[in-house]
Amino acid sequence: QVPLVESGGGLVQPGGSLRLSCAASGSTFVNNAMAWFRQAPGKERVFVAGINWVGAATNYADSVMGRFTISRGTAENTLTLQMHNLQPEDTGVYYCAASIRSSIVRSSAEYRYWGQGTQVTVSS
16 A cells, blocks of 8 residues: 555646645654655656654755745645746656654655655646
């Protein structure tokens, strides 16, 4: 059973917006930091945004700062990524992940639980 399930991806024009959601399935991650990663074709998976276990601290890759917002649901079992002013370089498969730690880390090696990913394509 996949512990995390993403939704909300799609095709959008440059300058557009999308909202990605991630729901925990059969598991709870109330004590875990969570994050979104992106993997573009032929490239490694990279950190996009992270949030700590209480939702009080967030961290963003420089490339998305000011355009993306990460948040956690009140039940702590949901994760959201609001994306504005999307650009072609934002294209890729977006993965939701839960860390083994409570504080934010950027290394994918610190994340034990992963979703299957949702495709985001930014193109005119």
